[in-house]
Amino acid sequence: xxxxxxxxxxxxxxxxxxxxxxxxxxxxxxxxxxxxxxxxxxxxxxxxxxxxxxxxxxxxxxxxxxxxxxxxxxxxxxxxxxxxxxxxxxxxxxxxxxxxxxxxxxxxxxxxxxxxxxxxxxxxxxxxxxxxxxxxxxxxxxxxxxxxxxxxxxxxxxxxxxxxxxxxxxxxxxxxxxxxxxxxxxxxxxxxxxxxxxxxxxxxxxxxxxxxxxxxxxxxxxxxxxxxxxxxxxxxxxxxxxxxxxxxxxxxxxxxxxxxxxxxxxxxxxxxxxxxxxxxxxxxxxxxxxxxxxxxxxxxxxxxxxxxxxxxxxxxxxxxxxxxxxxxxxxxxxxxxxxxxxxxxxxxxxxxxxxxxxxxxxxxxxxxxxxxxxxxxxxxxxxxxxxxxxxxxxxxxxxxxxxxxxxxxxxxxxxxxxxxxxxxxxxxxxxxxxxxxxxxxxxxxxxxxxxxxxxxxxxxxxxxxxxxxxxxxxxxxxxxxxxxxxxxxxxxxxxxxxxxxxxxxxxxxxxxxxxxxxxxxxxxxxxxxxxxxxxxxxxxxxxxxxxxxxxxx
Amino acid sequence: xxxxxxxxxxxxxxxxxxxxxxxxxxxxxxxxxxxxxxxxxxxxxxxxxxxxxxxxxxxxxxxxxxxxxxxxxxxxxxxxxxxxxxxxxxxxxxxxxxxxxxxxxxxxxxxxxxxxxxxxxxxxxxxxxxxxxxxxxxxxxxxxxxxxxxxxxxxxxxxxxxxxxxxxxxxxxxxxxxxxxxxxxxxxxxxxxxxxxxxxxxxxxxxxxxxxxxxxxxxxxxxxxxxxxxxxxxxxxxxxxxxxxxxxxxxxxxxxxxxxxxxxxxxxxxxxxxxxxxxxxxxxxxxxxxxxxxxxxxxxxxxxxxxxxxxxxxxxxxxxxxxxxxxxxxxxxxxxxxxxxxxxxxxxxxxxxxxxxxxxxxxxxxxxxxxxxxxxxxxxxxxxxxxxxxxxxxxxxxxxxxxxxxxxxxxxxxxxxxxxxxxxxxxx
Numbered sequence: 001x002x003x004x005x006x007x008x009x010x011x012x013x014x015x016x017x018x019x020x021x022x023x024x025x026x027x028x029x030x031x032x033x034x035x036x037x038x039x040x041x042x043x044x045x046x047x048x049x050x051x052x053x054x055x056x057x058x059x060x061x062x063x064x065x066x067x068x069x070x071x072x073x074x075x076x077x078x079x080x081x082x083x084x085x086x087x088x089x090x091x092x093x094x095x096x097x098x099x100x101x102x103x104x105x106x107x108x109x110x111x112x113x114x115x116x117x118x119x120x121x122x123x124x125x126x127x128x129x130x131x132x133x134x135x136x137x138x139x140x141x142x143x144x145x146x147x148x149x150x151x152x153x154x155x156x157x158x159x160x161x162x163x164x165x166x167x168x169x170x171x172x173x174x175x176x177x178x179x180x181x182x183x184x185x186x187x188x189x190x191x192x193x194x195x196x197x198x199x200x201x202x203x204x205x206x207x208x209x210x211x212x213x214x215x216x217x218x219x220x221x222x223x224x225x226x227x228x229x230x231x232x233x234x235x236x237x238x239x240x241x242x243x244x245x246x247x248x249x250x251x252x253x254x255x256x257x258x259x260x261x262x263x264x265x266x267x268x269x270x271x272x273x274x275x276x277x278x279x280x281x282x283x284x285x286x287x288x289x290x291x292x293x294x295x296x297x298x299x300x301x302x303x304x305x306x307x308x309x310x311x312x313x314x315x316x317x318x319x320x321x322x323x324x325x326x327x328x329x330x331x332x333x334x335x336x337x338x339x340x341x342x343x344x345x346x347x348x349x350x351x352x353x354x355x356x357x358x359x360x361x362x363x364x365x366x367x368x369x370x371x372x373x374x375x376x377x378x379x380x381x382x383x384x385x386x387x388x389x390x391x392x393x394x395x396x397x398x399x400x401x402x403x404x405x406x407x408x409x410x411x412x413x414x415x416x417x418x419x420x421x422x423x424x425x426x427x428x429x430x431x432x433x434x435x436x437x438x439x440x441x442x443x444x445x446x447x448x449x450x451x452x453x454x455x456x457x458x459x460x461x462x463x464x465x466x467x468x469x470x471x472x473x474x475x476x477x478x479x480x481x482x483x484x485x486x487x488x489x490x491x492x493x494x495x496x497x498x499x500x501x502x503x504x505x506x507x508x509x510x511x512x513x514x515x516x517x518x519x520x521x522x523x524x525x526x527x528x529x530x531x532x533x534x535x536x537x538x539x540x541x542x543x544x545x546x547x548x549x550x551x552x553x
Numbered sequence: 554x555x556x557x558x559x560x561x562x563x564x565x566x567x568x569x570x571x572x573x574x575x576x577x578x579x580x581x582x583x584x585x586x587x588x589x590x591x592x593x594x595x596x597x598x599x600x601x602x603x604x605x606x607x608x609x610x611x612x613x614x615x616x617x618x619x620x621x622x623x624x625x626x627x628x629x630x631x632x633x634x635x636x637x638x639x640x641x642x643x644x645x646x647x648x649x650x651x652x653x654x655x656x657x658x659x660x661x662x663x664x665x666x667x668x669x670x671x672x673x674x675x676x677x678x679x680x681x682x683x684x685x686x687x688x689x690x691x692x693x694x695x696x697x698x699x700x701x702x703x704x705x706x707x708x709x710x711x712x713x714x715x716x717x718x719x720x721x722x723x724x725x726x727x728x729x730x731x732x733x734x735x736x737x738x739x740x741x742x743x744x745x746x747x748x749x750x751x752x753x754x755x756x757x758x759x760x761x762x763x764x765x766x767x768x769x770x771x772x773x774x775x776x777x778x779x780x781x782x783x784x785x786x787x788x789x790x791x792x793x794x795x796x797x798x799x800x801x802x803x804x805x806x807x808x809x810x811x812x813x814x815x816x817x818x819x820x821x822x823x824x825x826x827x828x829x830x831x832x833x834x835x836x837x838x839x840x841x842x843x844x845x846x847x848x849x850x851x852x853x854x855x856x857x858x859x860x861x862x863x864x865x866x867x868x869x870x871x872x873x874x875x876x877x878x879x880x881x882x883x884x885x886x887x888x889x890x891x892x893x894x895x896x897x898x899x900x901x902x903x904x905x906x907x908x909x910x911x912x913x914x915x916x917x918x919x920x921x922x923x924x925x926x927x928x929x930x931x932x933x934x935x936x937x938x939x940x941x942x943x944x945x946x947x948x949x950x951x952x953x954x955x956x957x958x959x960x961x962x963x964x965x966x967x968x969x970x971x972x973x974x975x976x977x978x979x980x981x
Contacts, residue, residue: 187846187898206672275894334688343688384774395963396689406773443744446721446736449614449841450673456721461730461781463713466788467745509765520764527757538754542762547781548769 030092030370033357037375040350044400051387053403055379058083060553061091063510065373067409067552068327069098071111072416076507095373099366105147107416112365113142114412115326119199120159120179123445124455127438132181132235132249134166135438141175152319152363153310156200160306165238167248177251181235182453184251188268189230191452197226200309202318202339203285206452224270224280229305231268232256232296253302256294266294284308314339316355320368321345324354327372329405329552330393346398377401382553406551411444411459412437414550415474421507422486424477440474461550469545479541481533487540491533497525504536508543605706606880606915606951607829608699610837611822611865612720613887615844616676618901619909620893620930621853622647623662624922629929631893633850642920649858652866658920659869659878660885660913661979665924667937668889671903673844676888681723683941683971690961694723695944696835697732698969702953703834711794712833713787718821720839727961731783734837739821741800746792759789799831800824812871814863822864826871829881840864843887847898872914882915882947893930907933910943915950917979941973949975 045052056064062082066074074082082094098104117125117138126135145155164174166181183192194206205223232253240247258266260279267279282301283289288308291299309315317339325331332345345351354368361367372378380403384392388402399405409417415437418424425436444459458464469475481487486507490500501521505513513521521539528534543549618633620626623646625637637645642657653660670676670685679685682692693701700714707714715722717734725732737743748755762785770779791797798804802824813819821838828836840861845852865885872878890908891901907926913919924935945955948970957969 338688382773389774392962396687396961397963447841448673448677448721449839449843451615451844451846452673454673454677458721458736460724460733461784462733463735463784463788463791464744466784467743467792470788470792471745471748514768516764516768520761524757524761527754538758538761542758542765545762545785546765546769548765550781551769553773 030367030374033371034374034376036353037350037371037377040347040353041375041377041401044347045402048390048400050391050400050402051385052376053381053383053385053388056381056404057511058090059506059510060381061379062094064378064404064552065091065094065098067413067417069095069111069369069373070104070107071114071413072107072420073507073510075420076503079506079510091379092370092374095370099369109143109147111412111416112146113139116142119322120195121182122453122455123441123457124447124453125182126178127442127445132166132237132246133178134168134175134248135178137166137168137173137175138178139175140168141178144175146365149364149366152358152365153315154363156315157306157310160196160200160309161300161303163251163253165248165250170238170248172250174251177249180230180233181249181251184230184233185235186451189227189233192230192233193223193227194452196305196309197285198337200318201285201312201314202321202333202337203314204338204340220270220272221278221280222283222285224268224278225283226285228268228280228282229301231258231266232294232301253296253300255296258294263294265292267292284312285314286312313355313359316359317351319363320354320358321351323365323368324372327369327378328399328401329407330399330401332399334393346400378404380404382406382551404553406553408459408461409550409552411441411457413552414459415440418474418478418544422478424474443468466545469550475541475544478544479537481537487533487536491536497532500532500536501539504540504543508540509546509548605832605834606703606882607833607877608835608882608884608915608947608951609822609825609829609868610696610722610835611883611885612722612837612839613843613861613885614677614720614839614841615887616673616889616891616903617843617857617887618845618849618853618891619666620890620901621849622650622858623909623911624664624926624930626893626928626930629893631895631929631931633895635850635854642922644920644922647858649854650862652862653869656866656869659873660883660911660919661917661921661923662909662911663923663938663943663976663979664909664926665933665935665937666890666908666910666939666943667933668905668908668939671889671905673888673903676903676905678723680886680888680940682726683939683944683973690963690965691724691726692961692967693726693728693732693959694734695947696722696734696837697725697728698959699835699948699951699953701728701732702957702969703951707832707834710832711790711796712799712828712831713791714833715835715837716828716833717837718824718839719817720837720841722837722839728959729783730780731787733784737800737824739802739817739824739838741802741820741824741827743797743800746797748792752793759785796831799827799833802827809871812863813867814860816860816864818860819864819867822868826868826875826877829872829877830875845891845900846896846902847900849891849895849900869913878914879916880914882917882950883911883913884943884947885911886943907931912943912947912979915947916981917946917950918981921978923976923978938976939973941971942976943973945970945973946976946979949980 059079062079063073066072082090087093121133121138126133126138158176159179162174162176164177165172166178167173180192183189183195197203197205234252234254236250236252237246238248238250239245255263256266257263259269260267267281269277269279271277281292290304293299321331321333321336325336332347332351333339333343358368382404384403391400391402393399393405419426426433444457446456446458448454481491490503493500502512505511521535524538525535621633621635625635625647626632627637636648638648638651638654640646640654640657644657644662646654668679670679675686681694684692696715704714713735715732715734717736719739721736722734766782802820805823810823813823818838818840825836825838842857869883872881889903889905892904896902907930924933924938926932927934948955953969955970959967961967
């Protein structure tokens with residue numbers, strides 16, 4: 001509901017918009033980590049003789065932090081609440097509200113479940129009829145994990161070692177199995193090997209399956225030693241009673257005799273390019289060996305692997321790098337999940353530090369989020385200046401984080417933003433809404449036709465995306481003007497037209513209209529024959545279609 | 554982009570007449586204009602179309618087993634169960650490609666492809682760009698490059714100049730999103746094409762949008778923001794163009810649809826032909842499912858090869874019959890080939906060292922098998938060719954100068970086809 005008083009609050013709040021936000025973290029429990037991040041980032045600026053952009057104003061920062069932490073833009077009310085607060089520590093307070101206030105738990109959990117589903121099983125995981133993955137099961141596990149703020153190391157352990165059924169509501173349900181269930185049966189689990197090492201350790205090993213890599217420290221032997229950890233694992237199909245229709249799958253560990261036929265000494269074989277056959281047993285990347293027995297009761301290989309991964313500092317760094325990239329647009333390495341020695345980091349000391357700190361703080365995801373969102377680089381404006389224009393990672397330069405890097409929202413963020421801002425797509429039960437959301441998202445996923453399930457998204461600034469934003473049903477709903485709709489409420493509000501225009505701009509791009517935009521609105525109003533609702537509809541449509549709306553900035 | 558000053562609030566005075574007609578005239582008005590076109594103009598247009606070059610890439614996602622399709626090794630330990638058959642060209646191919654065999658006088662096999670990337674993502678990138686992946690630069694795919702080069706000759710094209718059917722292809726890299734592949738499904742149906750809004754109001758909305766966009770670009774000064782504006786322009790062009798008829802593959806006669814095969818790839822190839830007729834410079838049609846690490850031979854014999862055979866043969870024959878083949882390059886390839894050695898699961902794994910691609914059309918010589926591999930297929934025994942060489946050859950066929958050079962955003966010069974050398978045997 002938008003009440004007249006609210007629009008007034010909103011407008012009065014704007015006068016306090018341009019307060020400095022950078023110093024806010026000083027008094028907090030996160031102060032030490034934030035100060036160290038700032039020091040290391042600033043050192044890098046000094047080395048390159050660049051100066052950072054100014055601090056972004058409160059309204060834009062508010063939009064930024066809502067998008068990154070709970071996956072949508074703030075509503076008008078939320079924006080007004082934040083901008084009208086005068087507290088020096090209000091940025092920190094907002095971060096804590098988004099992280100810890102019960103009002104946001106569900107959205108926080110849903111957002112991070114979406115982010116991690118896309119990392120673990122891709123956007124198309126579980127959408128193919130033949131797939132054993134239950135997308136519902138994966139998301140339920142992740143939602144529950146993030147809702148209870150499960151420490152990251154526990155989540156990794158569970159994802160690697162999980163046993164149980166894929167589908168919610170079945171006996172033995174364990175949603176975590178959906179990460180590996182489609183990755184273990186084919187080709188001796190090479191997909192599990194490459195995914196686990198890449199996602200959790202930042203080790204890109206896929207090429208070493210067949211040969212020693214020319215510029216990667218991984219050798220073929222290491223690939224198969226890592227692979228050996230998955231050789232007790234099977235994904236079993238469970239059928240609908242009395243039919244051959246697959247109902248769900250179950251991920252289980254079974255005793256293995258390896259390829260040599262001796263369960264006490266379960267070796268596997270692989271072949272060198274020159275045709276020689278070699279032997280491998282489970283050995284972790286740092287050379288730690290586990291027992292060679294294939295009996296699960298002697299040695300549960302995936303549990304051993306989970307233990308070794310969660311003890312590895314590569315996991316810490318990989319987590320820090322991924323989270324930094326989530327908020328700042330670029331990680332310390334590119335690609336973010338390649339920490340190999342051939343791929344030096346932009347800020348090695350900071351990456352090391354964040355990894356150590358997150359381990360010391362029990363892998364609490366919310367603590368890490370607080371450090372990053374309160375750090376100086378996250379407060380900066382996206383406006384490039386002459387003093388930092390060389391800091392442009394799109395030119396192949398290492399990122400220096402001297403201004404905020406523009407990036408497009410993800411399709412999921414756009415969807416949730418429209419739901420929150422306008423109520424579009426929000427009708428019906430949770431299941432129905434989720435179904436609608438998934439159907440909408442699926443239009444942007446394109447598969448590459450490989451066994452590794454590689455995929456791309458066309459939600460990347462392409463024409464299909466623009467067509468959807470121009471003409472799609474979701475946008476039609478979001479720009480409706482009937483009674484009770486977002487625009488309808490604004491139109492019916494008892495304020496001057498100028499205030500209504502401000503509201504529409506604040507809701508969309510977290511700022512008031514410029515003079516040129518006001519002039520444009522006046523002309524549009526005339527073209528619409530004085531129909532305010534129609535004019536606001538045109539403006540709102542244009543705002544939703546603008547680069548300023550679709551960009552995280 | 555959209556004329557901003559004065560804004561088109563009431564009358565179209567602010568925009569050029571051509572622009573206005575293009576966007577404001579409804580489909581019915583355009584149809585009227587077309588009907589009035591004199592015979593001579595139509596003939597002229599027909600002539601022009603014939604001289605305009607295009608390329609179709611048949612992309613075999615997953616890495617096709619070329620040792621079982623184009624370069625069989627009967628009698629070798631590495632040979633699969635398939636037998637070679639004679640063709641209309643000077644080579645033999647797989648027995649499960651009987652229709653394509655009749656078209657081989659139009660197509661040539663390069664049997665001495667030798668590349669280094671045997672991972673899907675790296676191989677896809679390399680075969681599509683001529684460069685190995687580099688975290689510091691995004692190279693444009695061949696589709697974007699060829700679209701960019703040939704678009705000059707057809708400024709009136711409202712369809713995006715690079716259409717990718719049934720797959721994602723590879724992005725435009727530093728050329729920018731305006732040259733990105735336009736991804737469509739093989740039925741040619743395009744989502745969200747209709748706005749159902751009065752045209753004048755649409756244009757006024759666009760003008761409002763332009764004010765907002767330009768303000769943001771001026772304030773942030775980043776290239777990410779300005780690319781968006783170009784894409785909006787192309788989107789508007791496409792929404793209001795009667796050229797979009799080309800996507801209506803349903804309108805083809807049943808026997809033509811049958812000829813290509815009534816599956817996604819077959820209909821995708823048919824759509825590609827329609828897009829060539831509409832003067833689209835580059836079309837990619839994807840056929841995935843070649844990543845046959847296990848049980849490869851039944852998959853090839855029962856599913857993949859029959860689909861490929863029918864569609865590839867129909868496309869080649871149809872283009873030739875319509876007089877389009879001499880101006881249209883056909884390229885068949887995937888990320889890499891597959892291991893000559895058959896693995897324990899009766900499959901073949903990734904193999905880039907010695908494999909085959911196929912090219913034809915656009916004046917390139919057909920009917921040849923260029924290069925040779927050893928009797929077991931494990932090594933290339935003649936001059937090896939690369940992705941760049943293949944691309945250079947195609948560029949030559951399309952009349953694109955190999956001296957064309959791009960400058961990446963960071964000022965690095967990049968020669969078209971990455972400086973590849975033309976495969977001499979294929980040049981007439």
